[in-house]
Amino acid sequence: MSTTxxxxxxxxxxxPEGMTRVQTAxxxxxxxxxxxxxxxxxxxGRRRPEVVVLDADLSGSTKTALFAREFPDRxxxxxxxxxxxxxxxxxxxxxxxxxxxxxFAVFAPGRVYDQLRVSVAxxxxxxxxxxxxxxxxxxxxxxxxxxxxxxxxxxxxxNMTVIVPADASETRAAVHAAADHPGPVYLRLGRAPxxxxxxxxxxxxxxxxxxxxxxxxxxxxxxxxxxxxCLQAAVALAGEGVLAGVVNASTLKPLDTSTLLEVARxxxxxxxxxxxxxxxxLGSAVTEFLAGEHPVPxxxxxxxxxxxxxxxxxxxxxxxxxxxxxxxxxxxxxLALKSRGPS
Amino acid sequence: xxxxxxxxxxxxPRELAATAARVRRHIVETIGRAGSGHPGGSLxxxxxxxxxxxxxxxxxxxxRPRWPGRDRLVLSxxxxxxxxxxxxxxxxxxxxxxLAGLRxxxxxxxxxxxxxxxxxxxxxxxxxxxxxxFAVGLALAGKLDRAPWRVYVVLGDGEVQEGQIWEAAMAAxxxxxxxxxxxxxxxxxxxxxxxxxxxxxxxxxxxxQAFGWHVIEVDGHDMxxxxxxxxxxxxxxxxxxxxxxxxxxxxxxxxxxxxxEWHGKAPxxxxxxxxxxxxxxxxxxxxxxxxxxxxxxxxxxxxx
Numbered sequence: 001m002s003t004t005x006x007x008x009x010x011x012x013x014x015x016p017e018g019m020t021r022v023q024t025a026x027x028x029x030x031x032x033x034x035x036x037x038x039x040x041x042x043x044x045g046r047r048r049p050e051v052v053v054l055d056a057d058l059s060g061s062t063k064t065a066l067f068a069r070e071f072p073d074r075x076x077x078x079x080x081x082x083x084x085x086x087x088x089x090x091x092x093x094x095x096x097x098x099x100x101x102x103x104f105a106v107f108a109p110g111r112v113y114d115q116l117r118v119s120v121a122x123x124x125x126x127x128x129x130x131x132x133x134x135x136x137x138x139x140x141x142x143x144x145x146x147x148x149x150x151x152x153x154x155x156x157x158x159n160m161t162v163i164v165p166a167d168a169s170e171t172r173a174a175v176h177a178a179a180d181h182p183g184p185v186y187l188r189l190g191r192a193p194x195x196x197x198x199x200x201x202x203x204x205x206x207x208x209x210x211x212x213x214x215x216x217x218x219x220x221x222x223x224x225x226x227x228x229x230c231l232q233a234a235v236a237l238a239g240e241g242v243l244a245g246v247v248n249a250s251t252l253k254p255l256d257t258s259t260l261l262e263v264a265r266x267x268x269x270x271x272x273x274x275x276x277x278x279x280x281x282l283g284s285a286v287t288e289f290l291a292g293e294h295p296v297p298x299x300x301x302x303x304x305x306x307x308x309x310x311x312x313x314x315x316x317x318x319x320x321x322x323x324x325x326x327x328x329x330x331x332x333x334x335l336a337l338k339s340r341g342p343s
Numbered sequence: 344x345x346x347x348x349x350x351x352x353x354x355x356p357r358e359l360a361a362t363a364a365r366v367r368r369h370i371v372e373t374i375g376r377a378g379s380g381h382p383g384g385s386l387x388x389x390x391x392x393x394x395x396x397x398x399x400x401x402x403x404x405x406x407r408p409r410w411p412g413r414d415r416l417v418l419s420x421x422x423x424x425x426x427x428x429x430x431x432x433x434x435x436x437x438x439x440x441x442l443a444g445l446r447x448x449x450x451x452x453x454x455x456x457x458x459x460x461x462x463x464x465x466x467x468x469x470x471x472x473x474x475x476x477f478a479v480g481l482a483l484a485g486k487l488d489r490a491p492w493r494v495y496v497v498l499g500d501g502e503v504q505e506g507q508i509w510e511a512a513m514a515a516x517x518x519x520x521x522x523x524x525x526x527x528x529x530x531x532x533x534x535x536x537x538x539x540x541x542x543x544x545x546x547x548x549x550x551x552q553a554f555g556w557h558v559i560e561v562d563g564h565d566m567x568x569x570x571x572x573x574x575x576x577x578x579x580x581x582x583x584x585x586x587x588x589x590x591x592x593x594x595x596x597x598x599x600x601x602x603x604e605w606h607g608k609a610p611x612x613x614x615x616x617x618x619x620x621x622x623x624x625x626x627x628x629x630x631x632x633x634x635x636x637x638x639x640x641x642x643x644x645x646x647x
Contacts, residue, residue, distance in 0.1 A: 052487070076483060076518070084476045084510035091480020094458070094466065096411065097487070099480075114470050115507070119477055123458050123467040 030193035033224075034132040036168035037189050038063025040175035041100060042070050048179055052092055054078055054101045056085045061191075062102040062132045082107045083115050089127040090119035098126060098179050104138075105131035105147030105188060109154050120184045121157040128178045129154075130187040135275035136303065136320055137192040137225060137313040146308035152280025154186040155253045161206055162252040164188040164274075164282075166227035167196045170250060173204035181206055190275075192313045194225045209256040211263070215245020218269035218334050220327060221260070223249045223282050226273035226301070229317075233327035244271075244331060255285055257293075264290055269338040270298045271330045275322060278302035297337035299330040346397065347435025349406065353399030359566045362433060363393040367595045368622045369429035369442050375615035377446040380454070383605040385426040387530040387563070387590040388497055392416075392430045394569040395495055402492065405435035408462040414492050415481050417466040419474020420499035420528060421455040422607070427464065428452050436463030472505025474498065475525065479515050482523040482583075493577070496525045501533030504542050509554065515583040516555030523583040524576040525556075528563065530592035532603040551585040563588025595622055 045051045045067055052074045059065040059077065068075035078085040082103055089099040101108065108129050109116050120127045131150065138146045154162045161183060165171040171189065178185040197212075212227070213234055220230040227248045237244045245263055249256070249272075264270060270290070272283035283300030290296060303320050317323060346352055346362070354362060366389050374380035395401050395416060403413045418427045425445060432439045437451070444450030451460040455469025465481075468474045478496035485492055502508065515523055527547065535541050544550070551558045557579045561568035569588065576584035592606070593599025596618040599610075610618055 073487070078510075078514055079517075081507075081510035081513070083472075083507040084479070084514055087473050087476020087507065087511065088480040088483065088514060091466075091477040091482075092484050093480070094477070095415075095481050095484030095488075097484050115473055115476070118467060118470045119473050 028195045028197070030195050031168035032191060032193045033165050033168060033171040033189040034061070034063050034191060036171035037130055037132070037175060037187070038066040040172040041067040043172070044176055044179045045071050045074065048098060050096060050098045051179055052076065052097045052099050054085055054089050054099055056080055056082050056103040056107065058103050061104070062130070064100070064102045082111045086112045086115040086127065086129070087119050090123060090125050093125035093127050094123070098128070100128045100130050102130045102132065104145060105134035105150045106145055109150050109186065110147055113153055116154070117157060121159045124159045124183055126182050126184060128185045128187060130175070130189060132189040133191045134188045135190060135224065136308050136316040136322070137190050137275060139192065139313045139316065140310050142310040143307040148277045148303050148308060149280065150186070150188060151252055151274070151276050151282065152284070155280065155285065159183050160253060161185045162188070163206065163250060164223040164252055165250055166224060166248050167194055167198055169196060169198035169200050169202040170204055173202055174250070177204050177206050188224065190225060195228045197228055197231070204250070207251050207254045207256055209251065209259040210248040211245065211259065212248055213244070213246040215263065215267045216243035217267060218242070218271065218331055218338070219245040219247055219263040219267045220271045220273060220331065221247045221249050221263070221282065221286060222273040223252060224275050226275055226322065229322065229324050230273050230327055232324035233331065236324060236328050237331055242331065242335065249282055252282055252285060255289055257289055260286060260289060261294055264294050264296050268296050269334040270296060271301060271327060271334050272298060273301040273322070273327055276302055277305065279305060297334045299334040299337070301327055301330045346433055347405050349404035351399045351402050352397050352434070354397045356566065359393060359397055362397050363390050364622055366393055366426060366429040366433060368619060369432070370425045371596060371610060371615060371618040371622065373425050373428070373442045373445040375610045375612070376443060378609050379446060380425055380609055381422040381607045382425070382596070382599060382610065383532065383592040383602070384420060384499060384528065384530065385423045386594045386596065386599065387592045388420065388423045388528045389426045389594070390564045390566060391497055391526050391528065391569055391588055392426050394566050394573070396430050396434050398566060398570045400570070400573050401495070403434070403463070405463065408436055412490070412492055415465040415478075415494045417468065417474045417478040417481070417494070417496040418456055419468055419478070419496055420471065420502050421468030421474070423497070423528070424452070424454065424456050427456060428461070431461070431463040434463070437461070471499065471502040472507040475508050475511035475515070478523055478525070479511050479518070479520060482515070482520040483518060485522050486518070486520065494523045496523070498525060498527050500527055500529045500531065500538050500544060500547065501541070503527065503544055503547065512551065512554040512556065519581045520583045521580050524573060524586065525583065526586045526588050528590050529587055530590040532592045532601070532606065534603065534606045536603050548587050551587070555582060557582045557584040558587060559584065560587045560589070563590035564594060597621060
């Protein structure tokens with residue numbers, strides 16, 4: 001199923017004021033970023049003949065099958081052999097190809113850390129690891145298949161670019177940007193349909209965050225499906241008289257430090273939100289930078305130091321504290337810390 | 344013959360032997376200077392590398408190390424870097440004098456091969472098990488482009504204990520990569536002892552055959568046999584070739600030969616002097632010896 005209307009939320013839910021560039025609730029459809037990835041691969045394959053695609057027996061799930069159908073000679077199934085998947089992609093890149101290597105995020109970067117480290121990142125080769133089924137929203141397959149550590153694993157590697165698109169439109173643009181970027185890229189994609197917040201022709205620049213809503217009291221910085229969750233939380237906060245900014249931090253590395261500094265200076269308090277462990281992901285990246293440059297309270301919304309479990313995506317996001325209400329509570333804590341001032 | 348020329352360099356048997364001896368002196372001398380490194384596996388792989396770069400096989404251009412039309416070599420057993428560096432320097436990719444900087448902070452010659460830093464290095468290796476996959480990727484790209492260049496990869500025998508090797512072996516056969524030739528530097532030893540005792544890989548030739556490879560077994564110190572197998576591999580259609588090269592770890596230095604302890608240990612100054620004497624004697628009167636003033640001088644210095 002490629003496209004679902006409405007997604008898990010209430011189709012009539014309100015959007016924050018002043019958001020001209022994002023779609024209204026009435027327009028919003030839900031599309032999985034993996035689906036957008038598969039379609040974009042075909043586009044980029046037409047545009048750039050050097051693009052080749054590799055998969056490890058999951059082409060139906062990662063949607064690379066769409067590319068395989070269009071360009072069978074440029075598609076390589078490596079079978080259930082992820083270490084080889086990454087190594088072969090590195091060799092293809094070294095010979096001038098632009099390889100997109102796809103599997104589930106638990107397998108790449110999860111299973112292939114050393115291959116990614118030495119064959120790809122150390123050699124600074126333009127392999128694009130586009131991993132799907134990241135995060136809790138994998139759902140019923142449970143902990144073994146829910147990557148909650150992949151941002152941490154990739155972010156720590158020198159030369160690596162890490163991108164977590166918020167929706168289908170941004171995924172499409174990010175696939176094109178990744179193909180045109182000379183170095184290694186990790187593209188984190190999801191299984192579950194997520195609301196489309198950007199128009200189809202949305203543009204994306206690696207390393208540039210998107211301020212979706214200007215804030216006064218604090219800023220919500222999110223990536224992936226948590227961007228939409230934060231947009232919802234901002235509406236709730238506005239109802240309480242709190243003007244929360246919302247930033248889509250879709251490039252986790254390199255960090256958009258100028259936007260981060262700007263919103264930290266302007267609003268003085270930050271909430272980060274990610275469908276990932278609170279250790280090593282967006283919250284860590286933001287905290288690491290601000291601690292040394294402009295310390296303000298940062299409250300991290302994410303998965304605690306534990307594994308996932310089976311359940312529907314909506315049940316899991318609620319059980320692990322990734323709902324608009326959780327963001328709202330984190331915002332209250334950040335505001336309390338801000339008003340207390342430096343101790 | 345100019346060893347630094349573009350294209351293929353084809354030396355005769357005596358010159359090949361002399362070049363191999365010079366490469367061996369570079370290996371023990373640079374590791375001795377550095378005070379660390381892996382002499383055993385560098386010395387066992389030396390003849391394979393010399394055969395490929397000086398026996399009329401590798402089509403490369405030292406003045407354009409990234410020339411897209413070149414043949415590629417992946418040293419999957421990256422700890423044999425001193426052997427590769429010596430061969431690349433002799434071939435003209437960088438000055439022979441650079442070898443003295445092996446493992447130094449300001450040198451481009453890293454402890455393990457770095458394709459970004461060292462001209463002529465086609466793959467960054469050092470974490471065992473990854474090079475064959477990389478070579479498969481190169482060979483797939485060559486096939487896609489219908490390119491005439493070939494891919495050569497050198498594996499250690501302990502290295503094939505890594506599971507990724509067999510993933511790559513499967514893929515190479517599956518994609519019918521007859522532009523890929525692998526060499527197994529089968530010296531029978533690894534860090535902790537004999538390969539057969541640590542984790543048996545026997546019967547190793549049969550394993551590669553079972554994985555769909557054309558397999559040739561040779562004496563890995565016999566240039567003629569290495570080159571014969573390489574020529575045979577170039578004629579095989581629809582399958583990659585594995586040359587199982589029986590070698591001696593530490594080959595050429597009597598006290599290092601067949602001793603696992605020399606896997607990753609540098610010779611002391613006295614041992615280095617003794618090794619250099621042995622390696623100098625091995626090609627005494629060889630035709631290329633007279634022109635190799637750089638290595639010879641350094642050898643004498645260290646030998647005192």
